[in-house]
Amino acid sequence: MDPSKPVYSDALGRPSASQSVVYALPADAKAENYRLNVQHDMLKVLVGGLYIVPDLVKKALDPAQRGKRCGVLDVGTGSGIWSVKAEPSLLRLASYASLWARAVEMAKEFPDADVVGMDLVNPVNLTEIPPNCRFEIGDAGLDWSRYAGAFDVVHMRSVSTGIKDFKAVLHNVAQTLRSQGVILLVSPTAWVYSETKESLHDRDQDKPGWSAMAALNEAIRHATLKRGGASATVTDHWAGWLAETPFYTNVGEREFWIPIGPWKEGLDESERAAAELLRQSAIEVLSYFKPKLLAGGFDEDLVDRWSLAAKKELQTMEPRLYMLWKFTWATRTPEP
Ligand SMILES: C[S@@+](CC[C@H](N)C(=O)[O-])C[C@H]1O[C@@H](n2cnc3c(N)ncnc32)[C@H](O)[C@@H]1O
Structure with missing residues (x-):
């Protein structure tokens, strides 16, 4: 496929390598890149670097x-920030200069490795692409044969809802990884949680503890499913699926409860920064x-009311909310 000639448009009118229309958030909007970069900083603070198993x-x-x-x-590379250092925003620089200074993105950290960022669309706003990094248009739900045996690390972060058959993708990644190569999966889990870590996705609006943010998150999950996407609940199966195939070994998993905003007492500097970035x-x-x-059939008045209420929740940090992020990894078994 010629990456310079996308052949389809997706449901948002974005140029796309395929007819994959399941992904629910825009990948090529400037503001979305900004959000992804803030989220990237948050995850880096959380695990102290670009990956959890150094x-x-x-x-x-x-x-x-x-x-x-x-x-x-890097599958579903988004803004490309994990692969290559992107333009830092003024706000990020001002607020988290010390953290940013610690950052070493993948292509720079490993100059002896070739880093490929793959996505339905090309990243925008990258000011500097090192010679050992390139970007390709591709759909992880389709053919992986061009990547057979080509990589030592495969990273997939926050792409789960854009992939209908994740189990099949884990099989494809195994064919892509060289022996002893590492698969790194990262994603938020499906729900928004209360201060006591109860899922709020099915809480009635007239019951105490209801959260507009949790309700919107659940509504998006339904809208994604309606358009043929996958549920973020797929993260619950990752470790089991990796462990049950002969292709992977050293399967590991770690969960991080992150307060949405630094409302929690006793957070250390990194935890506080991660909570604020989230x-x-x-x-x-x-x-x-x-x-x-709206595309998923939700009523506009309701969506407006919930969005306003969710913004207020986030600004006031009331109710106190958590998100749960999951990091799962494994190594490719040696070739027989
Ligand atoms: C939430 S963003 C995450 C971006 C990046 N991985 C990060 O963590 O900053 C999800 C990205 O996955 C891409 N994506 C979704 N489904 C995909 C698919 N089937 N194949 C390739 N990329 C996909 C989207 O276009 C989007 O850029």
Whole structure:
């Protein structure tokens, strides 16, 4: 496929390599890139870097051990920030200068690896692309044969709702990874949770503890399913699916409860920063919900009321809310 010639448009009119119309949020809007970059900062603060299992990743990307130049694939690369350092926003620089200064994005951290960012659309706003990084248009739900045996690390973050058959994709990633290569899966889980970590997705509006943010999140999940996308509940199956195939070993999983906003007592500096960045990212995401919800058949008045109420919740941090992010990983079994 010639990446410079997208052949389809998706439901939002974006140029796309395929007819994949299941992804529910825009990937090429400037503001969406900003949100993704804030979220990226939040996740980096959370795990102290670009990936959660440094020993496995560094071993997989050590050319001396691997005996050849290594490869990294970032599936659903979005703004491309995980693959290559993007233009930092003024706000991010002002608020989190010390964290940003610690940042070493993937292509820079591993100059001896070739990093490929793949997405339905090309990233925008990248000011500097190192020679060891490139971007390709592709649909993870389609053919992976061009990537067979080509990579040592495959990273997939927040792409689960854009992929109908995630189990099949895990199989395709296994064919893509070289022996001892690492798969890194990262995603928020499906729900928004209360201060006591109860899911609020089915809480009645007239019951205490109801949250407009949780209601909107659940509405988006339904709208995504309606347009043929997948539910974020797929994250519940990742570790089991990886463990049940002979292609993967060292399966691991870690969960992070992140307060939406620094309302919780006793947070350390990093946890506080992550909570605030999550709050900023949640405020940004509200503006994308409306068109998706109207397309999904939701009533406009209701969506407007909930959006206004959700913004107030995020600004006041009342009710106190959590999100749960999941990091799952495994290594490719050695070839027989
Ligand atoms: C929420 S963004 C996450 C971007 C990036 N991974 C990050 O964490 O910052 C999801 C991205 O996945 C892309 N995407 C969704 N479904 C996809 C698919 N089937 N194949 C390739 N990319 C996909 C979208 O276009 C979007 O850029």
